[in-house]
Each structure stands twice: as C-alpha cells, then as structure tokens.
Amino acid sequence: MNKYIPNTQAQKAEMLSYIGIDSVDRLFDCIPDSIKDRNGMNIPEGLSDIELEGKLRSLSGKNLNVNDAVCFIGAGAYDRYIPAVVKALISRQEFLTAYTPYQAEASQGLLQAIFEYQSLICNLTGMEGSNASVYDGGSALAEAVSLSNSVKRKSRVLVSGCLNPRYRQVLDTYVRYKDMKTVEIDSADGVTDLESISKDDLAESGCLILQNPNYFGCLEDMESASEFAKRNGLHLIVSVNPISLGILQSPGEYEADIVTGEGQELGNGLSFGGPYLGFFAVSKPLIRKMPGRIVGMTKDLEGKAGYVLTMQAREQHIRREKASSNICSNQALNALAAAIYLSVLGKQGVVDVAKLSFNKAHYLYNGLKETRLFKERFTSEFFNEFVLDAGVNVKQIQDAYLNNKILLGYGLANEFSDMKNSLLIAVTEKRTKKEMDLVVEMAGDMS
C-alpha cells in the first residue's frame, strides 16, 4: 500500500464486510467494463523517497539558479531578497495545508491575514479597495478589462505599446471571446504617446491601459494620462511595479480607476514563472464590481470583531453564467507571503529597497552607456530597469557574460521588431557595486 494510505488490509476487509461487499472492485461496478482499462495507463512503478530525491536533485542541478549567478534579468519577474521570516511563516501547516476560508469561525487566522494583505495593497497603491489576489500580473490586467467593460460596454481597449508583451498576449486571449479588441497606442522615446490615438478609437474605447514603470523601465506621465482618461470618459487601468511605489507617485495620487500588477516581487521566489500573484485594487465606485475573493470585517453574535469572505453574490458560484469573472480561488499563500514581506519591509524599508534599486540601476546604466559596446536607447527617466542597444549581436554579448555566470538582461528581439539588438536590464537591491563594476569592465573589454 502506498505510504500515504493508513488503512491496513485487515481494516479494509472489515470496512468491506460492513458495507456488505466482498471486494473493492464492486465499488467500481458502476463504471462500464467497456471503458475500464487498468492496463492502459503507462506510468512507471513508484520510486522510493531516496530514488525520488535523487531524481529531483539531478533535474534541479541541470538548471542555473540565480544564487549561483548574478541576475540582471527582469521583464516582469525580479530577483529580490526574500527575508527568511517570509519563508518560515508561510511554511506553517495551518496556512499551507488549509482550504479557502469559507468556514469563517475556523479560519480567522487566514481571513485576518488576507484582510491585512488587502489593506497593505491599498496603502501601497493609494486605492480604496483590494481583492485577495488573482493568478498573476497578466491575468490581473485581463480581469481589470473585464471589470471595466461591465461598466463601460465598449468594443475597444486602448493599450500602451510599452506594456509587457506577455501581459498583452494574455489580454488578447481573454478579450477575443468578448467581442472586444485591443488597440495599441504608439510610443515615443520609450513612453506612451497618447496624442497618437485616433478619434475613432477613442470613441469606441472604454478604458486606457498603461504600465508604470513600463516594460522598458521608463516612467510614464501618469498625471497627464489620468487627465486624458477623465477628459475622454475612459477608465484608467495601470499595471504597476509594487516596489517602485516606495518612491514613485501612487496610483491613488493620480486617481487611477483600477490598479493591477505582478506581486512576485513581494516576497515570492522566481520559481521559473510561478506561482506568483496578481494584485488588484480599485477606486471606491468600483469596489462592488471587483472580481475574486474579498475579505470583510464584521462582528460575531457577541459583538466581537471578526472576518468573513464577503460580497460573494458577485462570484461565479452564485452568478454562474452571469458572473463577470470565473475566478474561484486566489493565490492565498503568495498573497500571505506578500503581506508578511510588506510588514517586514515596513514604512521605511519599502522606500529603502526602492531607492537602492533606483540608484544601483542608474549606476549600471551610466557605466554601461559610457562603453562603446552599448548605447542608450531612450532618454526618458526610469526606475530600476532600462534598455540599451548593443553594437554587435546581443546574443553573443549575453553568452560572454553567461560564461562568467552573469545573466545580463533579456533580449527584446523576439518581442519588438525594431529592437533586434536591444537588451532590457534590471537591477535590484541584491546587486552590488562590485558586480556591476565587473559588468562594465567586461563591456569595456568587449568593445
């Protein structure tokens, strides 16, 4: 018997006899023999724990992990420091092995933690309401458009040409089936050019999507974008980098309608792309339209404060085909990690991590653009990520760095036809001056 099954043969026999049958097979008599096929499943024999661990360690060893290298890749996932506290606390079985907190009385711990997560996201973004998280940064944006559309009911979605192309692809997949289409807005010097939007597109659109800092790392003029959106009756949807909000204007300050973003940076490992979390926050008028789970504070029958999942009448299990989202989970454990991470960072820490990232990125940028190997692509201001153009094949440059265990940025050739030799480089608080001096020195040697 597999080791996760406690019942012995004797116990099974006792249970079968109580039920009044002679064999477990009788329990499967309801399945027609014509489709039953116990030999059809070609799965190898089970591995012992020792064999399993050996196999997994060998697979793991085939990957280069960022602890054994110096990572300057960003583009939507960032190599940030994760305090030990975060990992220790989210490993507690009471969080890890719990189900969704539908039974409020037995789940006050997680409900309160999610309430705190929602509050932390609201405070960071300056928004009035946050849900308990969605799958990732891309799906958060798709959900934002769906929410906006439930109010505006227009056929087009204005999307910045400086949006993360993977988010754009996810968005395109989702809107295709709702009789909507995305319209890309041109960019100039690495930022969105709102003046380029046609009158026709403006009239047919219900929302405007910007990313800030955008995919190229550049800072958008969000205040102007917000005024533009208001003037044209559009919802302003912004996808933000959460750490940047330590120093950058919050979406609440420029009055965005919906704020989304990738929460991986908030205490979640890179983990080859997931699990991450999409955070999702809105202005007051949209709170009742938010997709996903939401925790609210209330009182028990003795008047004591407590927490419950609330506003559930919006959700798929009640609204069924009329629901504006089909989401029926959140990335609870990842959201918990984000909450603990933000608590650890605290008021000053989030500013410090943002400043460290900003300063280090500018140090590397200034160093590299002075070499003859690279030249600057944009003059717009940036946060912790920037684009440089290489004089020679960018792949060769990256390979040369990789030989020194340096993952130097992400090539944009596949995503942007006019960026054949462009490199998107990210710098986090983990990078040191020494590492960056080596990068610049190598660039000098290569040019």
Add this chain to the structure above:
Amino acid sequence: MIPKHLYYTKEHEWIKVTDEGLYVGITHYAQDQLGDIVYVELPEVGDEFEASEAVSVVESVKTASDIYMPVKGSVKAVNHALENQPELINSDCYTNYIFVIQQEDNDLEGLLSADEYTKYIEELDQ
C-alpha cells in the same frame, strides 16, 4: 398581501403606473426568496432598455437576482435611498421602488394583473 392597483411580471416585479412614469420594484414574494438584501445595483438615469433586458441587480448574501425591464423605455429616476439602505426593500417592498421608467408609448402588454400574479405564485408554491 398583493396590492390590487399594481401590475406584475413573472420575474416578480411590480409596476405602478403614474403620471411621472412607471415605478418598478420587487414583490414581497421576491424579497422573501432573496432574504436579507445587502445591495441594489441601480441603473444609470437616461439609459435605454428593451423589454426583458436586465436593468439592475438585487443581491443578498447567498444569491443575486436580476431585475428586468418590464416594458421598453428609459430610466427616468432611481431610488437613491437604496444605495445606503438596501434593507428598505425587505421592510416595505411596495413603497420602496427601485427605478422609474419613462415610456415612449403606453403599451403595457404582457404585464399581469394582481389577480393573475396571485394565481401565478400560488402555482409556484405548489
């Protein structure tokens, strides 16, 4: 229980014909089925709808119910009191209307009389 002077629909809405327009609310039967009402999503004044189009949503904790346009027309006014006190519908569903319709014609075809509606819910309860 069922006021005689109103019209009704099979979706459990009542309609009161006045000079200012058609007042629309939900019946006692509907509010009883829903239980404690926690939110009423009101339509925008000026929005135009065909008959039977979903105009508004009434939510309780465990369920939500669409309110359908009983006749073709536009929304002339909404009951703002429900924004902060949705429970008014529970306490007095025939006074607390949800919205008022401006009709272009005076066509009331398809609406039920009080007697017809009484009969209809009797059948439902069986």
Add this chain to the structure above:
Amino acid sequence: MTKLIFEKGKPGRRAIHLPKMDTPDYMNTLSKKYMRKTPADLPEVSEPDVVRHYTDLSTKNFGVDANFYPLGSCTMKYNPKINEYMAALPGFSDVHPLQPEHTVQGCLELMHCLQQLLCEIAGMDAFSLQPAAGAQGEITGLMIMRKYLNDHGLEHKNIILVPDSSHGTNPASAALAGFTVQTIPSDQKGQTDLQQLKEMVHDGVAGLMLTNPNTVGVFEEHIEEIASVIHSVNGLLYYDGANANAIVGIVRPGDMGFDLVHFNLHKTFSTPHGGGGPGSGPIGVKKFLEEYLPNPVVKKDSDRYFLDYSSPCSIGKIHSFYGNFGVLVKAYCYILNLGREGLIQVAENAVLNANYIAKRLGEFLKIPFDKGFMHEFIVSYDTLLDQGIHAKDAAKRLIDFGIHPPTMYFPAIVSEALMIEPTETESKETLDRFCDLMEQIYQEGINDPELLKTTPHTKTVRRLDEVAAARNPVIKYME
C-alpha cells in the same frame, strides 16, 4: 481578537537590515512630479513582532496536517512533505523564467515529463501546464473549443450544456469564452437525464461540460451514450477533473469519450491548497485539438527541451509565464512517488472510505443518491428542520470537535446538503470517530437544538454577521 499588524509596533521599529548604499545617489535626477507625495502607510514592526503576529494568526486556522477535513469536492488529502522539499530546491525555486533555454533544461524536462504522465492518466494526447487553477483550465479548454469550431466553419455552434448540479465555474467559464449556457436536469439517480439531453442536443450545441463522477459523487454510467449523443452533432465533450480522485488509474476520461480534460493538481495530485491557492489546472486534449493549446508548449527535440511558440492555431497565452511551476514540481513528485499501483490505490481507498462512511451515516441520516456514488456523497440534513436545525448547524458543530465541516449547500439541487469527501489518506479510526460524532450531533439536534444553533463554541469568534459585512463592506484597515 488579534490586533492587526498595523496596530502593533512603534514608530521607528524595523524588521529588515538592508545593505548600505554602495553607489552614488541619483535620487536628485528623479523628477519631482513622478515622486510619491505621502509615504505608504506600512507597519513599523520588529522581526519578533512579525513572527509572533503571523504565528498567532496561524494558530487560528485549520490545516489538513492537524485535522480531518472531509470537505466535499475539494479533495483535502494529506500533502506529502518530500514534495515541498523538492519544490524548494534552488534549481527550481530560484530560476528566472526568462533565462536562456540551455540554463533551464531541468525545469523544461520536468514539465515535459509531467505533460506525458498527465496524458497517460487522462487518456489524452497533449497537455498544457499553463492554467494556474481549475477555473483557468476550464476557460482555456472552452477557448480551445471556440477557436476550433470557428476555424472549422462552425461559428453557429454556440451552446454549452452543463448539468444543473455543475460547479459555478462551468457556466461562468463558458459565458466568458463567448458561449450561451443551457442547463440539463439531473434524474432521480443524480445522473444526467439522458432523455432530456437527447431532446436538447441539436446542431447549435458546441459541447457538454461534465464532471465524472459528477458533483453529487455519482458515476455517469451512460457516459458512452452521452459522448455519442454529443459527438453525433459534432459537439465536444469537456471533462472537469474536479472529482478525478475517484477514478485515477481506474478509468481514463479519454476512454470515456472526452475530448478535453482539466485536472486540479491541488486535489488529485496532493499539492497543498495554501488557504485557497496557488493551485494548478493543466488542460489536456485529444490529438485533433493539440495545435490549439496555449503558447508556449514544452517540446523535445532529440535531447534538447524547448518552449514552442510556433503553433499558428494556438489560442494564445493565458499565463504571464508558463503556469504555476512550483506546484507542478510537487505534483510530478507525487506521481513518480506513487507510480501506477500507488495511483490506483488512491482511487480504491478514496472510494472505499466514502462508501464506508456513507453506510454508517445512512443508519440515521438521509442520503439522497445512495447508489453508485464514489469518493464523496451528499447527506440531506433536512430531517431536523422541525427542531430548527439546518445543515450548517450540524456542520459547524464539528468545529468544536476539531474536524472541518463538510461542504455545505452544494450542489443546490439537494436541500440542506452536506457533501462529504474523506479522501484515501484517512484511517478507519478517524472515519469511525467522525461517524460517532455525526451521530452524537444528530442526537444533540433532537435533544438540545439550541446547542447546535449557536455553534461553534470553542473558537475565538462565534457565528459572524455576513449580512452586515456585505451591506457595509469594510475591506481594509482604517485608523
């Protein structure tokens, strides 16, 4: 009541020690207009404050490591520890998704192998691991159906049939993928009403979504005929894998006639639920739908693994990267660890445990669909309504005894429903204790109804006012 993290700590306290700035300061180059005006109001706590706080919260929660969790339709089985350790290996947990392909061959190999294992278990020809949850698996499958039908000149097929007992995500996903939803009634045995189905099927039907065993726990014994009815109008059959724990290794959805399948790795394949996520909902298809799977798919070319974005028919991306990889590692470990025999034992013991409990509870409770149910079953707790006892009263009483309540009021077709799923990882001792308690609670309902109506009595809070929460939502901390 535990204070909120915002109410703890003191101005100036810190829980992180960051490195000193080792570069020049460029902050003066940042334009003032881009700068934050007021700092984010985050807590000011020390590391011990944070640890005490969240440890305290954890003690007010309910995990499967500590307690029996017979939550129907959720498959709350034991989550093996070795899988957690393996997923935490730095070669998995600290790898950037955009690293050069040759530096992530181990990740890709693992995904490729898992795709193949899931194909074997499902009886499908290709799998995508991208969906981050069961509901995302569903919408991905429905988008595949929509695009396939459109590409074959069958735009007019726009009706998706779902049983009246289906999970809410089924109709919601179908509507979001652009379909119209129609509901098929269940018959007396809790199965799809075959006669009704035949009457409802016509050329406009795009497909049927079905869980098998279905949401009342009963195996759809006419599944082959259902499949042929749907296929006779060129419709597609979608398998919702929510209940796959009952049939893994016994019968494959592909052999039942299904064209698409999603599995919930957090149910059948034992990855922890994490308090509501992360999950993973891989989607599998028959050969003729393979090219519609979301981009990218992991492929193998001699001994090199790669991410293939080349299919022109693909519905596109549905995840920012490749899915919940960390969850995939755990499910992969589980399948390798158990192997073929181990997986068959999962289904056998899950079904045996459920049938044993049902037989015991059937002595005093009403079980509406008592034939042919598998890994879970429904109790209709409507026999004590005269005493004012509802299903939730009995369910919540279990909390006082350290057992998580069963799923309540689902599916809606049964009044006062309690759905019970013990899973295979519980011993007869645990099942007996549960049955004894259920009997005790039933007696309490007769003799002391007030006791039940006010449960639970042992937690930090009593029953909570959900009406007030929804009427005047307080969803963030305010000083």
